[in-house]
Amino acid sequence: MERSNSNMSTLGGMRPSRRVLTAVAVLAGTVLAGCAENAPQDLFEPAGPNARKIDEGLGGQRFIFIISGIVAAIVIGAVSYIVVKFKDRGQDIPEQTHGNPKLEIALTILPAIILATIAVPTVVKVFELNESDDAACVVNVTGQQWWWEYDYPAQTCGGITIKDPIITSGEMVIPAGVPVQLRITSRDVIHSFWIPALNGKRDAVPGRLHPLRMEADNPGIYVGQCTEFCGLSHARMRQAVVALDAADFQTWVDNQLEPYTSPEAGTLAAEGESQYISQCSRCHQVNGLTDSEGNPVLSNPDENVYSGSAPNLTNLMTRTGFAGFTWDLITEECRNELWNAPSEEFGDMYLAGVWMNTPEGADRPVCFNEVELREWLRNAPGMKPMYANPAQLEKTGGLYRGMPNLGLNEQQIDQLIAYLLVRK
Numbered sequence: 191m192e193r194s195n196s197n198m199s200t201l202g203g204m205r206p207s208r209r210v211l212t213a214v215a216v217l218a219g220t221v222l223a224g225c226a227e228n229a230p231q232d233l234f235e236p237a238g239p240n241a242r243k244i245d246e247g248l249g250g251q252r253f254i255f256i257i258s259g260i261v262a263a264i265v266i267g268a269v270s271y272i273v274v275k276f277k278d279r280g281q282d283i284p285e286q287t288h289g290n291p292k293l294e295i296a297l298t299i300l301p302a303i304i305l306a307t308i309a310v311p312t313v314v315k316v317f318e319l320n321e322s323d324d325a326a327c328v329v330n331v332t333g334q335q336w337w338w339e340y341d342y343p344a345q346t347c348g349g350i351t352i353k354d355p356i357i358t359s360g361e362m363v364i365p366a367g368v369p370v371q372l373r374i375t376s377r378d379v380i381h382s383f384w385i386p387a388l389n390g391k392r393d394a395v396p397g398r399l400h401p402l403r404m405e406a407d408n409p410g411i412y413v414g415q416c417t418e419f420c421g422l423s424h425a426r427m428r429q430a431v432v433a434l435d436a437a438d439f440q441t442w443v444d445n446q447l448e449p450y451t452s453p454e455a456g457t458l459a460a461e462g463e464s465q466y467i468s469q470c471s472r473c474h475q476v477n478g479l480t481d482s483e484g485n486p487v488l489s490n491p492d493e494n495v496y497s498g499s500a501p502n503l504t505n506l507m508t509r510t511g512f513a514g515f516t517w518d519l520i521t522e523e524c525r526n527e528l529w530n531a532p533s534e535e536f537g538d539m540y541l542a543g544v545w546m547n548t549p550e551g552a553d554r555p556v557c558f559n560e561v562e563l564r565e566w567l568r569n570a571p572g573m574k575p576m577y578a579n580p581a582q583l584e585k586t587g588g589l590y591r592g593m594p595n596l597g598l599n600e601q602q603i604d605q606l607i608a609y610l611l612v613r614k
């Protein structure tokens with residue numbers, strides 16, 4: 191027994207003291223990395239009233255960390271003291287005792303007090319956080335493999351009228367300083383929606399509607415990622431909430447609802463439009479698009495995609511990311527500029543999107559990240575593993591999970607890019 195124990199502790203060729211040191215170094219590294227500046231998913235940097243409620247005050251996470259920190263320090267201190275003081279130095283085994291009512295009562299009451307101190311204010315906060323009936327707008331949030339869809343019913347939102355429904359993906363745009371009621375659900379498996387700077391997480395479960403209140407103090411972009419393992423590309427399912435001031439939110443709504451105009455005949459973009467109709471419209475919708483006979487082109491994702499849905503591509507270029515907000519529609523440089531913009535300048539930059547920093551009259555947007563969008567059209571499952579391998583399709587009854595490789599050639603991709611760019 192003795193021998194096998196000592197074998198265990200030298201496993202991997204590391205002595206125990208070395209292992210402890212390594213563990214401490216890894217832990218310290220992780221903690222420091224977590225404190226790094228520019229960590230947009232930092233739990234300790236709330237940017238809205240709900241996240242602040244989770245962070246601060248009685249029952250907040252700081253309060254709980256302090257109490258558990260004190261308890262941990264006492265326990266670790268006592269254990270270390272005992273380990274050193276009573277180390278086996280060959281002394282006699284001490285006399286065994288049993289029963290110490292004073293100690294037992296103290297050790298029952300003390301933890302009960304500690305737990306009650308944590309539990310009572312926490313439960314109160316949970317109820318407060320669940321309130322969402324003061325919300326001024328509604329956004330339906332639907333998770334699917336592996337992206338989020340946001341649909342805005344026609345409504346008046348923070349004083350701004352959304353006269354027709356809007357459907358978008360990846361980035362949810364909301365007015366800053368206005369409480370928004372999210373109604374979260376899923377079309378396939380369970381996902382979980384979390385924007386750490388704005389609120390806690392909420393699961394997206396098929397067949398259920400889970401409310402969550404979202405409010406951002408100031409204009410800016412607040413990012414997060416799906417936090418419920420949901421299959422192959424779970425790690426590539428990200429999301430963002432973009433808060434804009436009232437005037438910018440109005441502009442965003444107007445842009446989304448602008449009527450469709452076909453690109454001028456004979457242009458590359460017009461060729462892209464017909465490519466789009468033949469290659470893409472069976473899964474994707476572009477609102478207002480009509481075919482050569484003037485009939486609306488309607489998508490049919492139920493017959494092509496496992497979740498029964500693909501992102502609505504109307505005004506794709508008003509977004510800054512794509513495919514589960516995992517790749518950027520704007521270049522890295524422009525993204526850094528946008529994400530770090532002061533809140534007064536953020537709205538104008540966001541609304542300009544790929545056209546940010548572009549001189550008046552130029553016909554190519556300076557901030558457009560063409561490389562990754564082309565790569566996506568060339569071979570989407572090569573970028574984001576999606577179970578789109580046709581050999582596996584029998585398992586989903588012929589339906590794709592995610593976007594398949596459509597075998598487009600470079601010329602078709604040129605046309606499609608030109609088309610997607612024309613639409614805002």
Ligand SMILES: [Cu+2]
Nearest residue numbers: 381416420427
């Ligand atoms: Cu997910």
